[in-house]
Amino acid sequence: MQVLYAQPTLVEDLRSAVNARLDTLVPVGHRGPQRVNEAVRYALLAPGKRIRPLLTLLAAVDFGAAVGDALDVACATEMVHTASLVLDDLPSMDDARLRRGQPTVHVQYGESTAILAAVALLNQAFATVTRAGRLPCETRLALVERLSAAIGFDGLVTGQENDLQDRGATSTVARLESLNHQKTSVLFEAALEIGARVAGAADRSIDELRQVAAHLGLAYQIADDLFDVSLATGPQSKDLLKDANKPTVVSLLGAERARERFGHHLAEALKLLPARGTGGTPLRDYIMVTFAQTRLC
């Protein structure tokens, strides 16, 4: 597959802006107890691809908003994502010991502090959207609601519960993809929609972005599974053993057909994304580059 390194500077600049802003939004020595504060920063500021906040920012840019208007709400999506990782890794869930190249939060700080850090992160995500002062009141309220929809009964909570309860029994690609949708696509959806709403995009465009997100989430999970399988040697950045006994699209279809399915979902997502003349848009280019790589972390 041809990989276009279009506008790497823009993406790098945005990723740096996200990292810098996250650092500010959860400052050192926040008035809370140092241990939870440290654990939150440990989880949130560890090296990550920042895919969700980049989706928010690039969607905002694509639809004509200023980066600064979307930066805080973009950071909120990363807080939610990080909270979900901290929870998923817990001993009572996936019991993972390695994440983003470092010991998981509960290994480093203990289980109770990890749980409280996840709660603090979710809470900080809502606080951050609420305080995004550049946005009108109605927009902020809509984005709080959008974020809560991605987390709650129809979102990540569902995905994680189904993953824990039903995954072992999941033996069809359709059911696995429904699970992957709940675990991954819902936050991609929210991230893209939040960016588009900051820019005041039309409802029709937002419907299209939802379909883009659905395909991206499924492509992402397959790439993630392909990466796990192909990583026979070399330094590990996350705990692979935890997923060893779970069925995946790769274990059900084999690597080659899974790779085809990945290509299908990526192509469908790109087809739905508006191009600009013969070139792409920043969002389209970013997705091509990022999702064409298998090392997604």
Added chain:
Amino acid sequence: MQVLYAQPTLVEDLRSAVNARLDTLVPVGHRGPQRVNEAVRYALLAPGKRIRPLLTLLAAVDFGAAVGDALDVACATEMVHTASLVLDDLPSMDDARLRRGQPTVHVQYGESTAILAAVALLNQAFATVTRAGRLPCETRLALVERLSAAIGFDGLVTGQENDLQDRGATSTVARLESLNHQKTSVLFEAALEIGARVAGAADRSIDELRQVAAHLGLAYQIADDLFDVSLATGPQSKDLLKDANKPTVVSLLGAERARERFGHHLAEALKLLPARGTGGTPLRDYIMVTFAQTRLC
């Protein structure tokens, strides 16, 4: 102490309204996975005194708002409180087996489902405030922020972390009361302030309510500890052993001086609460009745 059963009908009516509304806000068969949905309802709808939503509703009524305007945001405070109980009871925290007269959520549904249920409850609290359509946008946004302040680095997360990390070493009444403030007063504060803000109360009144809440939280914790100590026989509604090795105001001062201190905090709270002519207000009467009893659950 003289106990006034003033306006029992109003309080009972409000409690019933809260229970009925909570049931609606987290409906059976919510689209999410049944197990988390069930666990949330199990925790939230178990018999509770509903102190926090009653504080919200009575503060709202005291300052002239309609009950209906404050009902949803009152329910949100109960969701936050219930989430904090579910988390506090976890094996990695207080490891309690009994709460509100029934097995704790993790005993009944497993640890991972209990954690996800707590996350779903916190999330639903934010969603509920966001959707409280009778309130202006600015008010809803302010209340989301107020709720997040009660949960996060300056709120319940702090309280629980400090309780777990420092409680064993806490040997002065001043430090214990600071801890009790973080664990209890912060949500009382938020509950009262939220009710007052719904009614458009002045900032000065809200400052006074904060002081009321601070005293109430401390009184409440002492009463709770006195109740634990005095409960030698009879049916238990919560797990008392979990607190057996923790220092409390009662273990530091003895029951009699603790009872005096309880009386002091309650009197200070009542002194700050506006009376109406020679009688009380609904809020003042409720606090007198509720906090003069030791069985607070």
